[in-house]
Amino acid sequence: MDFTLSAETHDLCKRIDAFLEQHVLKLETDPGSFGEGENIREDLLQDLRAKAQAEGLWCFQMPRDLGGQGQDTVGMAACYEAAGRSIFGPVIFNIAAPDDGNMFLLNKVATPAQKERWLVPIIRGEARSALAMTEPHPGAGSDPAGMMRTTATKRGGLWVIHGHKWFITGAGAAKHFILLARTSDDPKRGLTAFLFDKDQPGWRIERRIPIMGPEEHGGHCELIFEGLEIPDENRLMGVGEGMKAVQIRLGTARLTHCMRWLGMAKRALEIATAYVDERQSFGRTLIEREGVQWMLAEAAMAIETGRLLTMQAAWYLDQGNQARKQVSMAKIQVADTLHKAVDVAIQLCGARGYSKDTPLEWMYRYARQARLVDGASEVHKMVLARNLMAEGREFWSWQPQRRK
Template identity: 70%
Template sequence: MDFALPPEIDALRTRVRDIVETRIIPLEADPAARDAHENIAEDALQRLRAEVKAAGLWSPQMPKARGGLGLGPVGMAALYEEMNRSIFGPVCFNCAAPDDGNMMLLEKVGTEAQKARWLQPIVDGTVRSAFVMTEPAPGSGSDPAGMMRTTAEKRGDRWVVNGHKWFITGAGVAAHFLLVARTSDDPRRGLTCFLFHRDDPGWEIVRRIPIMGPEEHGGHCELVFEGLEIPDENRLMGVGEGLKATQIRLGTARLTHCMRWLGLARRALEIGEAHVRERIAFGAPLSAHESVQTLLGEAAMQIEIGRLLTMKAAWKLEQGDFARKEVSMAKIVVADALQQAVDTAIQLNGAKGYSTDTPLEWMYRYARQARLVDGASEVHKMVLSRFLAKEGRDFWGWGA
């Protein structure tokens, strides 16, 4: 494998890095630039989004015809990592979850009419979106095909939805929703994906669920559906293809999480490393002490392992492979590497790291969700075990 980035991708990466370094990171220390949920405030966000658009770096994951840069997963990996060196970075480039995964799914499987109505406004940044799948127990979590209880019943040319969802990221500010509901008892083809708008009657947000935080824009919400009617024209893909839609979306979306988390992990280690170079203890900089060097070296190595796994998965996706095995490995390792990097940086900064004088405590609370979102680490390890049982020695093959 050649790990060198093509010159045009590296040039874009450098430009993203410069905007993050000079325009976005400085905002982290400004209380006025934060909203009530510890994310970037809307006025600051819109100002930065305008700068990103003017710089020609908007929506790199979308085709050029839609106003994006037309990058594949490899290019995305390089740029997303640079974006998330700031806690506010990805959303400024229109590369934050859940919009990121929703855009990629709609671009891949939507009809032209659906793309015009439901996708393009998200690409333009005029609306936000949410993916509605997770349910309270005993409903669907990591096993939507077997456990989903929200139903969509066909009545004439419309579908009537009833059910209960929760931890729906971004729902509080979303206008466009992608909903997965049960349409039959078929174990593999029992789910269907639908599109609906915030103003459609028959559903409500019960609450914005309090979390450790910080939160994405729109929070993580609990939703109840009582007779939401969706025209059949707003069905995404075929009847019974909801699980397929979910797999298409999550395959790349899980990896984009890894791309972003690597940038955050790098930034945490940069903060830790800068502190130990300057802080004198026992007659020498902390960086001169072997115990400190061991902490930094171990965390740096885990980040690099995560980068290699992420880039391999991105490369396989770019070849047309589903890369399920590679994405699962990256998801497990990068989630752990992020938490280790932030924890290491806090330890090296001491009380300063535990305070809000640095963004490390923000990162620490954010990092804990990484082992849960888009499939818990234990589920991904189970996936890998199944691949190992099926493939045997070929599990470690070198082929594409």
């Protein structure tokens, strides 16, 4: 497995870091930089997005002919990690969830006409998007294929939608939506994916659900569908291929979470190491104390472990492998590591870390969602256990490199 970065990717990472140093990091400790949901204020965001686009630091994951940088998954891992150094970085460079995963799916499976209408505006930064899949109990959660209750009924050339979704990330700011609904009782091919936009009648946002926060732009919303009509031309993939669409999206989207979280975890240690290197107690700097060194070393090692698992999964994806168990391992490890790194950083910075003088308290609250989003850690452990039982010793086999 070769994780060597191309010269182009290496240059992108350096330019991302310089951009953050020059324009972004200073905003994180200014209360005036934050808007609704404790994310970057919209006018600041649009200004920084324009600067990033002008410098070619935009949509690293999308093809060049659509306005992106054309990075493969390994290149994305490096760029996303660099962008994750700032709590505002991913959304500035247009690689934040949920748009990131939605762009990936649409680029992979949408028709040319669908790409022009639904994908290109997201790439350009002219529209935001959301994925409407999760439902309240007893509806779809970690088992959408078996528990989806929102229905799509065919009437002529239209699909009529009735149902209830919740915790739909970004819905309050989204213009374009990808919707999963049940079209039959087939246990494997019962779901279908559709595209709709916010201006269509027949649905509404019931509420923006208050959360521990902070949030992505648009929050996490509860949606009600009462006869939304979607033309068949806005069906994404074939009838019954909704779960296939979900797996295509989430395979990479779960890993891009890890990429961004690694940048945040590294930043937390960056803040902590700078503090313990200068803070004195009982005649010695904190870094001179063995206990502090152990805390930093363990967190740094956990981050490196997460990076290697993430890069391995990225490499597997670039070889054409679905990499489900590799992605699950990375997701479990990096979610735990993010919390560990930020927790250690707060402990070492003391009251300063717990205050809003650094972004650490923001990171700490954000980190708690990592073990839940895009599959709870326990679900990913179930995936790994199933693979282990099915594969035996082959669970640990190496994959040969794809011949070009």
